[in-house]
Amino acid sequence: MSLNTFGHLFRVTTWGESHGPALGATVDGVPPSVAIDEAAIQQWLDKRKPGQNKFTTQRREPDAVKILSGVFEGRTTGTSVQLMIENTDQRSKDYGDIAQKFRPGHADITYFQKYGLRDYRGGGRSSARETAARVAAGGLARAALAHLAPGIEVQGYMVQMGPKGIDRSRFDRAQIDQNPFWTPDAVAAEDWADYLDQLRKDGNSVGAIIEVVARGVPAGLGAPVYGKLDTDIAAAMMSINAVKAVEIGDGFASAALTGVENADEIRMGPDGPVYSSNHAGGILGGISTGQEIVCRFAVKPTSSILTPRKTITVTGEETEIVTKGRHDPCVGIRAVPVGEAMMACVILDHLLLHRGQVGDAGGVIG
Amino acid sequence: MSLNTFGHLFRVTTWGESHGPALGATVDGVPPSVAIDEAAIQQWLDKRKPGQNKFTTQRREPDAVKILSGVFEGRTTGTSVQLMIENTDQRSKDYGDIAQKFRPGHADITYFQKYGLRDYRGGGRSSARETAARVAAGGLARAALAHLAPGIEVQGYMVQMGPKGIDRSRFDRAQIDQNPFWTPDAVAAEDWADYLDQLRKDGNSVGAIIEVVARGVPAGLGAPVYGKLDTDIAAAMMSINAVKAVEIGDGFASAALTGVENADEIRMGPDGPVYSSNHAGGILGGISTGQEIVCRFAVKPTSSILTPRKTITVTGEETEIVTKGRHDPCVGIRAVPVGEAMMACVILDHLLLHRGQVGDAGGVIG
Amino acid sequence: MSLNTFGHLFRVTTWGESHGPALGATVDGVPPSVAIDEAAIQQWLDKRKPGQNKFTTQRREPDAVKILSGVFEGRTTGTSVQLMIENTDQRSKDYGDIAQKFRPGHADITYFQKYGLRDYRGGGRSSARETAARVAAGGLARAALAHLAPGIEVQGYMVQMGPKGIDRSRFDRAQIDQNPFWTPDAVAAEDWADYLDQLRKDGNSVGAIIEVVARGVPAGLGAPVYGKLDTDIAAAMMSINAVKAVEIGDGFASAALTGVENADEIRMGPDGPVYSSNHAGGILGGISTGQEIVCRFAVKPTSSILTPRKTITVTGEETEIVTKGRHDPCVGIRAVPVGEAMMACVILDHLLLHRGQVGDAGGVIG
């Protein structure tokens, strides 16, 4: 991952600020002949976009994607694809009063310290608006996966909001698209709705934990030692705005396990190896096992809240700040489609990387 | 990070298997004129090496590093540096009986599935022996940091062994080098010693959580959006053998916080901004704030244990396996110097990257 | 250089086809605070654009560039910059009849063989239209150079058209902008005008040799062994459409020299080393000497001519083809601003790379 590009072969470079004319993703290394059109990508942006339920930002953006290159007669040509989304609802005056102040918990101060200047409107490049470009790229990745490896599925869902986790005994995949939180626990969805309503009225916010799984991924993907699949997944999720933690499989809980408890034993099935458990989260030694790949990441609460916070100005004077205007009581909600998009991009990238380095010379057992 | 190389400008490529003649690190992009010799690197390897206390592997390797290029008259020349460590104590017969079986929880099976063959001796390339090369590279990185930015310190320590965490109220930095676990809690050190003794007799193993901090890092390091400092730190730690989770600052705990609780307020000090707290772990928007950078990672328990485990052979027959020979009851212990080495490499890399893209055009407040 | 991106730190990714809605350049690693606006880039596109004199393609494109990101209040922010140029004058029907045939000398056949499909309109991605994106990126690079290293100048000019070379004894830099060929020899300009007129009437075409120089480049730029300055310049020029050769300094003529004739002797001047000659073209061991960097590249004649050529169809039937419509009798003319743009990008990239790896630790003599 480098500056504004991630990926080894399937490489995505995003561009664009919160209040600029547009944002987008330049996607390179796309396999040719993948059927794609704007609608196929738009569906994923519609899942993410602001203003679609009362729990996410009230900024209303159509997030309409345009494909400007790399596609001819409905199929990718193998050349670089430009996906552009024009900004329409910037509402600059919401931010004008913070040109001089740094919002605590945001990147305002660090962007200034790094670059010597910053586009203060809506956080500029540091805004989560950038994730729309990722979701667009993820839509293209999903189309390529459908073309190359139709059995692969990627799905994300929320497993914790603030301190409130789901009850895994109530886990029902069919519930995920049925509530505003993309959670598989219908009871939690009700509880969280009330909880967030209160937070919103208080002008406060809360964090969340999102789980993203990839199913049907063949064994053998990942490029040890530094291009490991879990390394790239961790980097992908950690790069999302407000993410402070990533884990694979049992994650931090593995630390407390003993070796006897932790190892996933192996048996043979009709189609190959079968594991008795999945503490590993589908990855061993940085390479996929063929099991479900399980990743969780934590999103911190947004720092744009209505409570006054102590801060300083660009010239070093002590002051306070209140973030007026639109804000998200739980930015974690919109991180669900973003996490899915990143997972899709990483899986596709590794399919191509494996194919490039190894071709079909991998080992088959039984 | 790519295949066997990590870093943007300060780039480390490691090579070598557990039972090959040697292993090492090819380090490129080293700043010139850094004073360095073999002893300066050896000290860090001595911290890591096996056989130095009864809690780590009984394999005895001197881990003697040789500098084969890139240094002239005691200073780096700016050209690629080759650091080589010869293996002396492989003891092949300890592993010969597992040429046909895949050890559960290890990368044996996935390496075979990916590449079609594997060096089964000691895990081949997937062995944690590879981390000796990282520690060597980390020693070179530390020397470069001392040359370019003498105020920067990197330190790692264990904060949890198995289910047993330290008591942070007893945190004493001076204790870290005084016990075999590099833990700042002397009481925990005693407790863990007994605990590990029992595990070792049982032929079992346990995981751990390591915390690595970097102090004195100037504000402004990190290359958003995909070369963020926390992204690179997460990737670096996740790439270490047996690591399943990484977090920055409050990490997963941030999810449960509210916006009011989470944001670090800002005041002015004599030398610049001062933060009231450090939930962010020293990084905002992927860029360092100047505060202590705090990272934690979880190491799962080793799967080389004396309890028989169910597995399969290369040809798909169901069988059992017991890992005889030398093994680590807690591989997490030796991950402490490895985590430090990775942190040093990432910090140096970002110092160079920032200097390259921005020079001294960053913003100064007050 | 990789797929659609070139550069180490100052990285340019171009996108867009001849007949797509738009084309552009995503430019990453731009130093912050560089003053830039659309007009500053437009001037370089105006130099390149088609339809501005009777000797270049009669396709009329305004080539109007828009800056969509990475610039705020007239200065670069250090984040990725999107430069977009919309296509307006595609005239698809000029190309429709070659959907089935491969034009000899063009990339039609190889794109089909590589990707399995191709955008046949105007050559799709293989069209020289892509070079407009390079020129836009070059405009941004020039602005950054003016900001960081104001003494650096880049200039390109034609030294040979077809078999007709200039007379270097008539070399007058002031002539370069005064004729349609950007040649420093006014007499040659007259001669070439007549020559090209005849070629155009015959429906034929001719090649050219362009020389690009960079003055005022400090000594020390270049990253041996594989990021050498001449390596990157050669790659940059060779990547331009229709280029078949690149040389530095005396180039191919060096082969015929003896060691006594070839080496540039060194004396001391008031500001540092002074060379008695410049056979090396300003680069030794892949690093700039501080002398004028001299590069020449050859452009082959366009294969879009009115003479019928033997070829085959997509299904393998033998046929003939005549390229109707607009074409360039000498594509080399528009390669002059493209070569300049590439040189500017490479020089800037190396300024940043050197600053990153070495800072100001380079050696000063005298």
Next chain:
Amino acid sequence: MSLNTFGHLFRVTTWGESHGPALGATVDGVPPSVAIDEAAIQQWLDKRKPGQNKFTTQRREPDAVKILSGVFEGRTTGTSVQLMIENTDQRSKDYGDIAQKFRPGHADITYFQKYGLRDYRGGGRSSARETAARVAAGGLARAALAHLAPGIEVQGYMVQMGPKGIDRSRFDRAQIDQNPFWTPDAVAAEDWADYLDQLRKDGNSVGAIIEVVARGVPAGLGAPVYGKLDTDIAAAMMSINAVKAVEIGDGFASAALTGVENADEIRMGPDGPVYSSNHAGGILGGISTGQEIVCRFAVKPTSSILTPRKTITVTGEETEIVTKGRHDPCVGIRAVPVGEAMMACVILDHLLLHRGQVGDAGGVIG
């Protein structure tokens, strides 16, 4: 290409100085299961090594390669391969007197200006000794090519020494291995022998032009726009010590051709497209056509000659220098196996890159 690494997927990082303990190549992205041993690589080093005929350097190095990793039971494992060559015959005292002076035409001065210091012994990292590491990597590449695409052949030969070119009408491939110059023209070989003898006695030197061809390369390799096959070949050759020019196919001569003369017409053969000529040198639009890939590069004369040359010292005093000791009257001779090695590496790299991005989705004609 970056600093000390070249390649996209098949990546070679070289290390080592002329007078250091050793030099080598860390080769990453090697396809697994390639049969390889030290002898298979040694044969190529033996072709290159100094001291084997009276026309090349009298330094006697066995150039014995050791494989330190990445190979198990005679086959590559897919992990990083370390190839090391120990230096035995450095003879430091030959160079000791130039610690203070910069040899004109060499990189002594520019390395000092860039890095602030230099290993002056034998040119340090700038020495052509580095090319031994390339030849070792090339040996590994050839083995991989034999494994993946057995029809591919790479061959280099000298076509001009100083001002004396071969007569192509006497071109006989069988002669190439029969004379010390690897030239296909037996008459030229005789003439060059006398010519070089005289130059050697005069303490002078001369340049050369080498042609490298790759046969049997399938159509479709190359990654436009910036990873074009000819771009990567040009970069590879230009990176070789003392190279000042590269051309593909007709190269600089294309400039003088008209469109009618230049285009290679296409007919159908039993196995696919057949071209009537090969002005393009086997590459169109940066992608291989399936024809012979033809590349030529020029090597300047070595600047280590016995005639006194004017130069300066490290402290800026004017002086003279005579290069005593061993030297090459024509360094171009040993560049032949080096050019072959680079071509093999680039072709392999592109085979893997194409396979990664496109797989077998390329287009077949007829």
